[in-house]
Amino acid sequence: MTKIGIVGSKGRMGLAIAALLDASGSHAGGVDAGGDVTALAEGSDVLVDFSAPDALSGTLAAAMKTETPIVIGTTGLDTSHHAQIDEAARKIAILQAGNTSLGVNLLAQLVRDAATKLGPDWDIEIVEMHHRHKVDAPSGTALLLGEAAAAGRKTDLATASEPARHGTDCARAEGAIGFTSLRGGSVAGDHQVIFAAEGERIELGHRAENREIFARGAIKAALWLSDMPAGRYVMTDMLGL
Known part of the structure; x- marks a missing residue:
């Protein structure tokens, strides 16, 4: 054993x-x-x-x-x-691994495939929520999904990443991969990747019900x-x- x-x-x-x-x-x-x-x-x-x-x-x-x-x-x-x-x-x-859930890692593959097929005309936003005690943001899982999206577009996440928008000059950059982090309660981990184009949206997500x-x-x-x-x-x- x-x-x-x-x-x-x-x-x-x-x-x-x-x-x-x-x-x-x-x-x-x-x-x-x-x-x-x-x-x-x-x-x-x-x-x-x-x-x-x-x-x-x-x-x-x-x-x-x-x-x-x-x-x-x-x-x-x-x-x-x-x-x-x-x-x-x-x-x-x-x-x-930023996340050891089998479901999340399958989601990352789906995100990569979608980013490859949809192309740059679709904006990508990643939203994650965790319990109030989590200290790092964006979460490791959100970054995993961001890396998958960047790989699908054959770009570098460090360059494309657009985290924590705040203020009056927050128009998204072309090709950006946006991140939003929410914290509260006892949430084990919710992640959503949004692909948005003119007139339509695709949302891929995963919710962890327990650790x-x-x-x-x-x-x-x-x-x-x-x-x-x-x-x-x-x-x-x-x-x-």
């Missing part, structure tokens, strides 16, 4: 994953801030990390030292974090990754999309 260790075990996602792993007997344990990640990695066949961006460097170092594959579901990562992941993926298998969907996806990703060679992977690799 594949043993899965959890980095960030006391967070919302860590607890959801642990509950499922305890039921299956494949839980290798968990650590949080100040814990011994190396010891956890040594006792695990694969790690899942839902901690914080500041902890990523130490977690990657431990995973590389023990040559343990790792699923990274932590959001709020910047370019320096992605550079660290790229470097670590030369030695170990890493799957990094268990992300936990199930993360576990499935970890089991798949445990047998993969060194490299950087995404959820669509696991889904064969």
